[in-house]
Amino acid sequence: MFAFYENHRENEPFRRMDIQNFHFPNHLHKETEIVCVTSGICILKIEQQEYQLTEGMIAIIFPHCVHSYYSTFDYQATIHLIDSSFLSDYESLLTAYCPKNPIFDSSYEMKNLLAQIKALDSTDDYRQYYLQKALWHLIFAQFIQVFELRKRQSEKLSLTHQILTYIDTHYREPISAADIALAVHSNVYTVSKIFANKIGMSLPLYLAHLRISYAKQQLETTTLSILEIALQAGFETQRSFNRHFLQQTNLTPSAYRSKYLIH
Template sequence: MHLQYKNTKQNIQAVQKRARHVAPHLHNTLELVYVTEGTLELGVGQELYHLETGDMGIIFPDIIHHYQVFGADAHKIYLVNIAAGSIGFFGEELQKYAPVMPVIKRSELGEEVIHALYRMMLTQEWEFTILQAYLQIVLARCVPLLDLDEKSKVGSDDLIYQTVAYISGHFRENITLDKMAQDLCVSKYAISRVFSGTFHNNFNQYVNDARIRYACSRLENTRDSIIEICLDSGFESQRTFNRAFKERYRMSPSEYRKKWREHSGVISL
């Protein structure tokens, strides 16, 4: 399997496009795909799901997936990618779990969800607050419709998938490469090859990225203290947290929270 890893940096990206074949890949965003014309095949793990016009697929962060299109007819979709920090209330749930069945049929979506998706396509990226409001409507209506299970139980037995699922479920703990290899019953050298060959990263960098994404969500959506967020994200100390955060964003966590609130119009109390 040729696998791509996509690290999407935009908070919310909503586009209208022709559906096409997309190779197996994973990324750290929530992805919504709504079929506006034709059909689409959504592959998650080793399963293939068929979407008709009006159906929506929902792919949680760090889940291997791909797309296939059959036939010469026009196939069009709305595609929405949402960074972890913009998911809001559902952020922690989407990090730990994944849908057993990742497709919601047209009859279950409801007009309110379809209208919100349509408005997201017409909203400019800089209108972040409006985009996020429509997103919350979609999530509030759709997440309760899904049968969720732990990520480690959803998808395939592929080592890449197991690695991603394990870190998604344990990054807030004091995990090590040796401990993960022991729990997955594989050689730590095999896991190291997954990181270097697939993610072009090492174990520590990948775990820190997962922790920082989670911390960003908490910085944006809660009033918790920096030290609370630091420790709950899995960092040993605030000093380690600050160093890793600055390497990624070129600013401190407190500066990031301030800039995000200014950008999104949140009033500090």
């Protein structure tokens, strides 16, 4: 399942995930993200700008850019996450610039390259790493031809980045705005203002999204009791967990597990 702040601990140079009707609040990460919509309509928000992606469209999200997913329609898409160090020739460009318009219709050549990437994902051959690297460099060479870039303010060391990084590490603990402010050497007012203006939701709601995302993964892949999962995710009571879970998924935890648990 897609991660929250996405401080990816797997230390993988690239990952691919197929998603369906994916909803996720504002978040950021150090990887470059490529979204390919295969059906339906996806709403992607990048740095306060909203984009509508339809079948065949591709979006690229540069490292440390705040973004979110939602849609009122059904959709399916593939997400690729590529570590910037893996794209060594483009690393300085990816951190210093971002596209003026990150959305475009995929060409035949681009679809073919991405199809080759997908085919390699199921291969255990050690040469996959080098083939992947060569293909991603070809893909980014095409991106550079398509996009007009603009200089951006550094997000890497911004207060928003520090706050979301801290939350990524501690969201399963009982944390407050005061705890976060202390950790990032700021104050509660500034933290609350960032959530209102930059993240676009309150801290409690953001924490609930992260905790429910973790809980969904546990429901899909473990046989832990619902109470155990609720407490591990950071909820104080199962009642609170059930309420937030229903609000976000329109399913009870039990119904979700029955639908998604892998036997």
